Amino acid sequence: MSRLKIRFDELAKEGRKALIPFITAGDPYPEFTVPMMHAMVEAGADVIELGVPFSDPMADGPVIQRASERALEHHTGLRKVLSLTAEFRKTDQTTPVVLMGYLNPIEIMGYEEFANAAQRAEVDGVLTVDLPPEEAEECVALLKARDIDQIFLLAPNSPVDRIKKMDAVGSGYLYYVSVKGVTGAGHLDTADVERKLAEIKQHTDLPVGVGFGVKNAETAKTIASLADGVVVGSAFISKIEANLDDPEQAKKEIIELIKSMRQAMDS
Amino acid sequence: MYNMPDERGHFGPYGGIFVAETLMPAITELNEAYERYMKDPEFIAELDADLQHYVGRPSPLYHADRWSRELGGAQIYLKREDLNHTGAHKVNNTIGQALLAKRMGKTRIIAETGAGQHGVATATVAARLGLECVVYMGAVDVERQKQNVYRMNLLGAKVVPVHSGSSTLKDALNEAMRDWVTNIDDTFYIIGTVAGPHPYPAMVRDFQTIIGREAKEQCIAQAGRLPDALVACVGGGSNAIGLFHPFIDDESVKIYGVEAAGDGVETGRHSAPLCAGRPGVLHGNRTYLMADDDGEIIETHSISAGLDYPGVGPEHSWLKDTGRAEYVNITDDEAMEGFYALTKLEGIIPALESSHALAYAIKLAPTMAKDKIIIVNLSGRGDKDMHTVRIREGIDL
Numbered sequence: 152m153s154r155l156k157i158r159f160d161e162l163a164k165e166g167r168k169a170l171i172p173f174i175t176a177g178d179p180y181p182e183f184t185v186p187m188m189h190a191m192v193e194a195g196a197d198v199i200e201l202g203v204p205f206s207d208p209m210a211d212g213p214v215i216q217r218a219s220e221r222a223l224e225h226h227t228g229l230r231k232v233l234s235l236t237a238e239f240r241k242t243d244q245t246t247p248v249v250l251m252g253y254l255n256p257i258e259i260m261g262y263e264e265f266a267n268a269a270q271r272a273e274v275d276g277v278l279t280v281d282l283p284p285e286e287a288e289e290c291v292a293l294l295k296a297r298d299i300d301q302i303f304l305l306a307p308n309s310p311v312d313r314i315k316k317m318d319a320v321g322s323g324y325l326y327y328v329s330v331k332g333v334t335g336a337g338h339l340d341t342a343d344v345e346r347k348l349a350e351i352k353q354h355t356d357l358p359v360g361v362g363f364g365v366k367n368a369e370t371a372k373t374i375a376s377l378a379d380g381v382v383v384g385s386a387f388i389s390k391i392e393a394n395l396d397d398p399e400q401a402k403k404e405i406i407e408l409i410k411s412m413r414q415a416m417d418s
Numbered sequence: 419m420y421n422m423p424d425e426r427g428h429f430g431p432y433g434g435i436f437v438a439e440t441l442m443p444a445i446t447e448l449n450e451a452y453e454r455y456m457k458d459p460e461f462i463a464e465l466d467a468d469l470q471h472y473v474g475r476p477s478p479l480y481h482a483d484r485w486s487r488e489l490g491g492a493q494i495y496l497k498r499e500d501l502n503h504t505g506a507h508k509v510n511n512t513i514g515q516a517l518l519a520k521r522m523g524k525t526r527i528i529a530e531t532g533a534g535q536h537g538v539a540t541a542t543v544a545a546r547l548g549l550e551c552v553v554y555m556g557a558v559d560v561e562r563q564k565q566n567v568y569r570m571n572l573l574g575a576k577v578v579p580v581h582s583g584s585s586t587l588k589d590a591l592n593e594a595m596r597d598w599v600t601n602i603d604d605t606f607y608i609i610g611t612v613a614g615p616h617p618y619p620a621m622v623r624d625f626q627t628i629i630g631r632e633a634k635e636q637c638i639a640q641a642g643r644l645p646d647a648l649v650a651c652v653g654g655g656s657n658a659i660g661l662f663h664p665f666i667d668d669e670s671v672k673i674y675g676v677e678a679a680g681d682g683v684e685t686g687r688h689s690a691p692l693c694a695g696r697p698g699v700l701h702g703n704r705t706y707l708m709a710d711d712d713g714e715i716i717e718t719h720s721i722s723a724g725l726d727y728p729g730v731g732p733e734h735s736w737l738k739d740t741g742r743a744e745y746v747n748i749t750d751d752e753a754m755e756g757f758y759a760l761t762k763l764e765g766i767i768p769a770l771e772s773s774h775a776l777a778y779a780i781k782l783a784p785t786m787a788k789d790k791i792i793i794v795n796l797s798g799r800g801d802k803d804m805h806t807v808r809i810r811e812g813i814d815l
Contacts, residue, residue, distance in 0.1 A: 206583060206714040207700060209595045210438040216582050228712025254436060254699045256713030281436045281699065285426065306440035308602065313442065331440055332600040 154247040154275040155300050155323035158197055159358040159379065168375040168416055169324075170195055171360055172409060173251065173384030175202035175218035176235055177227025179391055183398055185238050187405070192246050194406045195413030200278070200382065203232045203252030210280045212335035214385040217392060229256040229265075237272040249276035249302060249323070257290070266293040276323045278302040284320040291320055304328055307347055311354065318355035324380060327351065327361045335385030339364030345377050368408075372415035381416065420666040422733065427616020427703075430739065432732035435615040437702045440599045448606075449617045451522050456624060461517065468513050469628060472546075473503045475510075477629075479636035479793070485763045492646065492786035494779055496796045497633045497661060500768065506798030507629060507657045508539035512608055514625035516543040519606035526550045526605045530594040532559055532587035532653070533723035533771070534566025535798055536610030541575035551575040554593040556586035559723050566802055584717045587727045591701050611654025612731030615702030619731050626660025633793055634664055641791055647672040647782065650795035651774040652745065653689065653725035655734045657797035666742060675734060676778045678720035679747035689718040691730050692738050692745040705732040721750040721806065722770035724798075752777040757800065757807070769798035770806065 162169055172191050176184050188199055204222035208215060227235075229252075236248050250269070257265045257279065269277065277294060279287075284303060291301045300323025305314060308331065317325055327348065329339045344361060351359055361374050362382030374381045387405045394401035427433045435445060455461040469475040478498045486494045499507040512529075519527060527544045530553070531537030537553040544551035553570055557579040560567055570577050583589040591609075598607045612619045612626075637645050648665060650658035652675040665671045677690035688694065691706040698707040700715060708716040708728040720726045737743035748756075756776030761767050768776060772795070779794050786792070800807075808815065 204714075207588060207592050209592045209701070210599065212596070213582075220582075223714060226712075228710075228714060230712065255707070255709060255715070258698045258704070259696070259709055259711065259713035280438050281702070283435060283437065283439065283442060286434050286436060304439040306438075306442075308443045309439060310443065313439070328438075328440060331602055333596045336600065 153298050153300050153323060154245065155198065158247050159324065162197060168378065169197040169358070169360065169380035170409065170413055170416060171198045171200055171380050171382045172196050172387055173200040173202060173382060174387055175204055175215060175222050176232040177204055177222030177225050178218040178388065179221050179395055179398055180225050181227050181231060181235065184235050187402055188239050189243065190402060190406055191409055192243060194409040196246070196409060198247045198249060198380070200249045200251045200384070201232060201236065203229055203250050203256060205253040205256060208253065210333055212333040212385065214335045214388050214392065218388045229260060233268050233272040233274070236274055240273040247275040249278055250274055251278040252280070254279050254282045262290050262293050266297055266299070269294070269299055270297040274299060276300040276302050278326060280304065284316050287320060295322070302326055305351060307331055307343065314351050314354045318357060321357060324358040324360050325351070325355060326382065327359050327378070329361050329363045332363070334363055339370060341373050344374065348377050368411040368415035371412040375416040381412070383412065422736065423616065423620055427620065429733045429736035431697070432704050432735040433616055433619055434704055435702065436699050436704065437615050438599060440602060444598070444602050445615055447522070451518055452617045452621050455518060455521060461521070465514055465517060469510065473509050473513060474501065475628065476632045477501050479633055479640065481640065482764050485759060486783065488763055489780060489783040491783040491788060492790035492792045493788070494783055495637065495645070495791060495793045497629060497793055499629060499657065499795060499797045500766070500772070500799035504539045504542050505801065506535045506539065506769065507626065507660060508536045508610060509542065510628055510660070511610065511622050511625040511656065512536070512539040512543045515606070515608045516547055516549065519549065520547055522606065524604060524606035526601065527608055528552045528554070528594050528597050528605055529608045529610060530554045530587065530590040531610065532590070532726055533802060534559070534563040534570070535724060535802065537575070537577070538566055538569050538573070540608050541570040541573035544575060545573045552597065553577050554580050554590040554597070556584070556590050557581045558585040559587065562806065563723060563802065565805070587723070588715065611656040612659050612733060613654045613701055613703060613705070613729055619703065619733055622656055623659045623663055623733065626656050627663045629657065629660035629795065630662060630664035633661060637791065637793060644668055644671055645791040645793045646670070646786065647674060647792045649674045649676060649775045649779050649782065649792060651676045651725060651771050651797065652692065652730060652734060653678070653727050653771065654729070655731040657795050659731060659733055661793070661795045662743060673737070673743040674778060674782065675743055675745045676774045677745060677747045678722060678725035678774055679749040680719035682749050683747055687719040688747070689720040689725050689727060690747045691728060692734060693747045697735065700729045703732045705729055705735045706738070721753060722774070724769070724771040725774065746778055748774040748777045756780060766796070767800035768796055769800050770803045772797045
């Protein structure tokens with residue numbers, strides 16, 4: 152059984168919702184990442200989404216674009232991200248880690264080599280923004296054989312047949328992108344999210360995480376009342392960007408924000 | 419008979435649809451509209467009328483007699499896409515996509531541009547149809563193609579400089595994709611080349627094959643037979659596929675695509691993914707790319723902004739792998755030789771993009787007999803490149 156399944160089952164039993172922070176690996180420098188991951192877990196994170204930097208992040212807003220650029224200045228490519236995950240695993244055997252990024256780094260490495268490397272690094276899930284289920288068959292099969300979940304996205308404009316398709320091919324959880332747009336953009340409309348989640352839930356038993364536009368404890372709490380998980384990315388990365396001369400300060404602020412979200416979600 | 423792509427947009431392993439989920443409904447909608455209207459006699463009649471009366475088609479097929487004699491080999495015929503309205507082949511496609519956008523009820527047009535030719539061609543049709551138009555352009559290209567930026571502004575388009583990544587064409591494409599995903603309900607994205615997710619590679623090709631269909635007819639009318647070889651420059655590859663596609667089943671016709679070698683393929687400073695890249699996924703399709711071992715996209719270089727792109731249309735990848743077309747490369751310096759040859763011997767100033775094809779013809783023609791025929795696609799005129807050429811020559815006006 153995958154770590155993601157175990158984690159979501161536990162949370163469901165406790166009646167709690169998953170807090171899923173996203174950070175870009177290697178931002179602002181590679182040595183920052185693993186201690187940050189451990190600190191996030193300590194502050195209340197249930198699953199970690201680790202961004203694999205890509206030179207052409209088409210679905211990301213300016214905040215995560217710049218995070219990728221900073222990480223790539225330190226050559227934090229896919230191989231480096233896998234080694235950071237393995238390092239994290241040495242002292243945390245239970246928190247699921249999901250690699251989130253774009254397809255090309257995996258294509259260039261080769262699907263099978265990637266699947267093997269991900270297994271060795273004890274990666275739990277892979278979310279590839281530009282890999283829709285129609286093109287994902289080979290990759291999903293290789294990952295599934297190694298107990299690694301492939302996580303797929305759903306959008307506000309996804310029709311029912313897409314929801315059914317994601318339910319059929321995806322595992323671990325489904326990631327609902329709450330706004331039409333790029334990461335970190337726009338204003339999240341709670342009523343819209345509630346309506347769409349109700350529709351999604353009719354067609355899947357997989358946990359559903361909601362991301363794009365969750366910036367503070369209050370929104371996290373609202374989303375947690377509707378979904379199985381809350382994904383937060385740009386809000387944390389903004390803190391890294393605002394404290395490039397003092398990454399420890401960024402870390403402190405991220406931890407505070409996670410704690411406040413955790414508290415709001417559990418209360 | 420050649421019949422690519424398949425219904426999901428695959429050219430063998432290449433092409434396909436690799437986009438974020440929010441774009442999927444828009445792509446499905448576009449695909450349905452494209453399939454429907456390409457079979458609609460009324461749509462085709464409107465498109466044909468515009469191509470004739472607005473663009474000025476058919477473009478001539480011109481026998482460059484003097485230049486051919488100078489080279490001492492095969493006869494070179496130029497397909498004069500430089501004579502189209504707006505000065506390049508790009509308008510063949512923007513006319514078609516804009517008519518499609520209008521029928522789909524979209525009120526806002528976005529586009530990416532490198533040299534600015536596609537941006538100008540898009541701004542032009544948007545002005546004519548009264549559609550709002552936003553063009554994304556790398557900040558580096560905005561600087562080196564100021565005149566085209568001004569043209570787009572005159573035509574009523576908003577030009578947005580893109581500062582992310584390498585600030586060139588690929589980054590403009592990224593930004594246009596981000597706009598599209600944000601404004602998906604009212605916006606039509608006019609991609610300028612045969613790349614992007616399906617149906618773009620097939621759709622843009624279908625709008626550009628007017629080049630090859632005319633050239634075939636004209637060659638038979640003028641020379642009484644098919645050509646022996648076709649030559650076209652390849653950045654994304656839309657002018658090339660437009661010329662090549664109607665000849666794919668004519669096995670006697672050799673096909674040469676010419677990539678930009680920049681400072682030379684061996685220097686790493688080039689834009690030649692088919693000659694020196696590897697298959698990967700970028701901008702919605704699988705194709706040959708310039709990427710490093712981590713899959714990060716490598717920055718490209720070419721004297722011509724229109725060829726400065728790390729990918730290439732997926733159909734070219736397929737034609738390369740199957741051997742139906744041969745892909746070669748031409749350096750900046752060689753392209754300049756092509757530029758000067760045509761200017762001085764034929765009185766035609768070509769675009770630097772097209773100069774790559776001309777430069778390859780300089781190599782190819784002398785290896786062929788005098789009764790052989792080469793058609794070179796003169797995809798655009800050189801007015802936009804005066805500044806670049808002048809700087810290169812060190813001339814201060």
